[in-house]
Amino acid sequence: MSSNSTADNLCAPDDNLCRIREYEQAVIIVPTLLLFATLVVLLFLFFKRYCPKRKRTRTAAPQRYHSSTHRHTQRNSHRHHLQGIDAPPGLDPLEHEELPMSVQQVQQRVVPTLAAVPQTSTQRHHGAFSQVTALPLSFSIKPDNTVTLYRARMDNRDVVLRVLKDTTNQSEKQHFLGFASFVSGLGPHPFLPALLGVVSVQSPLTMVVEELHQRDLLGFLWRCRQDNSGFETSCDMTEKRIFTMAGQVASALEYLHSQRCVHGNVGARSVLVGGDLTAKLWGLGSAYRRTTQVDSPGELEHMELRKWQAPEVLSRRDVSQSSDVWSFGILLYEMVTLGDPPFAQLMATELLQYLQRGKQLNRPASCSNSLYSIIKSCCQWDPRQRLSMSELIRKLQAGEKSANGRTVLRVPEPLNIEKYLREAGYGEAYNYAVL
Structure with a gap:
């Protein structure tokens, strides 16, 4: 016997409330549950398709080293503060790398700030500095009191490290990182000194530039x-x-x-x-x-x-x-x-x-x-x-x-x-x- 005939037998011909109660589960509750389940599935698929995945991070290592490329810098030009320059091809840009620096004291009056860098090792040592020595100044016109210069070896080549002093304030730090970002944004050219990388996550902030041995x-x-x-x-x-x-x-x-x-x-x-x-x-x-800076014209x-x-x-x-x-x-x-x-x-x-x-x-x-x-x-x-x-x-x-x-x-x-x-x-x- 069909459900319709069962409802007719149980309910009086003029009892509409009785008929609604008899059809409630089959006509109202089940379709509602099916519709709700469909909406949940669609919502899950929407978030999975359009919401970005969280980036992996590692907090064990204290510093990051990234080699500079013009293409990556343009892509990230919206950053307000430089947080490292993107890694070269073949390296994981999310990998934090330690930069162990072994300082050789060549002048007693120079106290390299690089000695304060932690010496713990990581899985990779790409870009690690060695043979770090103070870079002697010849004759100078106007010294930069916020930066100390060092000569070092990195990847079997000679480099110059422009290291920001620990005594600098926040404005000078932003200027240092802003200048690094500016130079990186110019891109590579055979007759511009190559910016090889920036240590920007932890002090001492450092720019790594190729060394030209004849100096200025x-x-x-x-x-x-x-x-x-x-x-x-x-x-x-x-x-x-x-x-x-x-x-x-x-x-x-x-x-x-x-x-x-x-x-x-x-x-x-x-x-x-x-x-x-x-x-x-x-x-x-x-x-x-x-x-x-907004300076007066020609100042x-x-x-x-x-x-x-x-x-x-x-x-x-x-x-x-x-x-x-x-x-x-x-x-x-x-x-x-x-x-x-x-x-x-x-x-x-x-x-x-x-x-x-x-x-x-x-x-x-x-x-x-x-x-x-x-x-x-x-x-x-x-x-x-x-x-x-x-x-x-x-x-x-x-x-x-x-x-x-x-x-x-x-x-x-x-x-x-x-x-x-x-x-x-x-x-x-x-x-x-x-x-």
Whole structure:
């Protein structure tokens, strides 16, 4: 007998409440449970499909080391604070790595902060530093009181460690990590020093940069001033080498401009020289500060830089790509004079009026016509009349083909530091180090 006939037999024809109770389980409760179960299954599938999985983390190791790549940095450019640079291919970017540092004391007055790093071992030692020694400063213009420099070995190559001092405040820490992120974001270039990694999770915060053994170009030029025959023959500078090294710096500068980055501090002090005499452009601190600070137009960060700056910058207008071209012309002058300061006969405060009268850099005795014409084309009063970076590179490449590669440039006058500082416009003898 069907359920309908059963309900009819049990209930009176006009008793609707009785009929509802008899059909409640079959018609109302079971479908409701089935609908609820369906919704639960759909909701579970939705969360499983669209909600991200939690990342694995390990808390046992105290530090992380990540090698820098331009691609990963662009992908993570939304980060407010740098928390390490992404790992290279083949490494797990979630793996925390210890960086054991064995410090060799080379100067009694130097107390390396790296000694405070825990010495516990981890499963992998990729990127571990060894042979860490204090990096001696030669002669410096303006020391960075927040950073200590070390020379070290990492992955069978020489590196320089820029270690943030423990005495720095939170603002200086953010500036340090921000600068590391800025340099990483510029991406790799053959004539920019390679940023090999950043330790950013635990103190001491450290930037790892490739070491260029000849250090800064200005000091290199000074070592070339006198005959070093039999002692350091690699120091010999010829006009051909000037064109070659200048072309390398110009290539790096053109790349920075393509990244919408104006250097603003081009000079021999901002170029590093490798053991094979490859020149690489550094000194990016000014470029980074302009991205983080709202300064008045053309404000000079250091009065000592005036003799390297274009007239519009001296007039407190904006630094531009053409301003870098002007400074590049001054760099060529430094190279051909083996480190002489520009406009040596002038006070820095007299320079703008001197240029307004149409005056230019005097031609050095050892400078060829082709090289001097490039210097003059870079140092035009009107920015629109200066060479573009592409034109500058073409002229340097053409000059390299015809330049004298045999005659070594010499300056018989020994270097006088006090005279240099005075003629370059420095108020007092700072120490300078671009790393």
